[in-house]
Amino acid sequence: GYDERPIGYSTNLPFINGGLNFVATWKGFDLALDFSLASGYSFTAENELSRAFRANGGNIAEHLRDAWHREDPYDLNSEWISGYFPPNRFNQGGLSSVNKRSDFWLSNVTAFRARTFQLGYTLPASILERVKVKQARVYFNGYNLFSLHNVKRYNVDPEVGDTNGLQYP
Numbered sequence: 001g002y003d004e005r006p007i008g009y010s011t012n013l014p015f016i017n018g019g020l021n022f023v024a025t026w027k028g029f030d031l032a033l034d035f036s037l038a039s040g041y042s043f044t045a046e047n048e049l050s051r052a053f054r055a056n057g058g059n060i061a062e063h064l065r066d067a068w069h070r071e072d073p074y075d076l077n078s079e080w081i082s083g084y085f086p087p088n089r090f091n092q093g094g095l096s097s098v099n100k101r102s103d104f105w106l107s108n109v110t111a112f113r114a115r116t117f118q119l120g121y122t123l124p125a126s127i128l129e130r131v132k133v134k135q136a137r138v139y140f141n142g143y144n145l146f147s148l149h150n151v152k153r154y155n156v157d158p159e160v161g162d163t164n165g166l167q168y169p
Contacts, residue, residue: 008042008106012161015040028124030139034116038109038158043151045105047164052088063153064088111149111158117142 009015018037024030052060052067067085072078080087120139128136149158 004101007101007103008044008108009040012041012043012163014038014109028122030118030120030122032116032118033114036113036115038111041109043107043109043154043156043158044101044163045107045154049154049156049164050105060088062155107151109149109151109158111147111151113147113149113159114145115143117145 016037016039020033020035020037022031022033049061049063052064064085067083068087069081069083070076070078071081118139118141120137123136123138125135128134147158151158
């Protein structure tokens with residue numbers, strides 16, 4: 001513990017926020033797109049995201065299935081099978097490195113999201129006059145269609161500030 005130093009950004013709020021809006025119309029059709037960008041903040045996977053069976057009725061986070069494990073979980077002398085994450089185990093006395101802060105569990109986040117997509121068509125007045133309607137528009141709308149970010153392995157939303165992955169976006 002004597003060599004611990006601050007790592008990552010000091011907050012889970014982005015230092016850089018941005019957006020891009022695009023609107024176009026042509027012969028009764030209209031298209032609206034809305035994108036957002038965030039960068040310069042840290043996400044540290046903690047609790048349920050870094051330690052298996054910690055909560056949720058003993059359920060394991062999907063990404064922790066790719067952890068180091070014994071070929072035969074009932075034989076402590078069986079061969080280790082490699083994985084990306086540390087082994088899911090409990091050490092008496094808290095000697096496990098899983099409980100320590102490290103840059104292994106830290107991600108400096110950059111996220112790009114397609115927030116809104118809307119494609120519409122305004123019906124011509126010549127057609128609407130027949131049914132005594134002044135204006136009508138038909139449209140297709142989608143929200144949060146895709147997100148590009150570097151915390152996908154934890155299956156979390158990059159805009160959620162909670163570090164255990166349980167908070168609903």
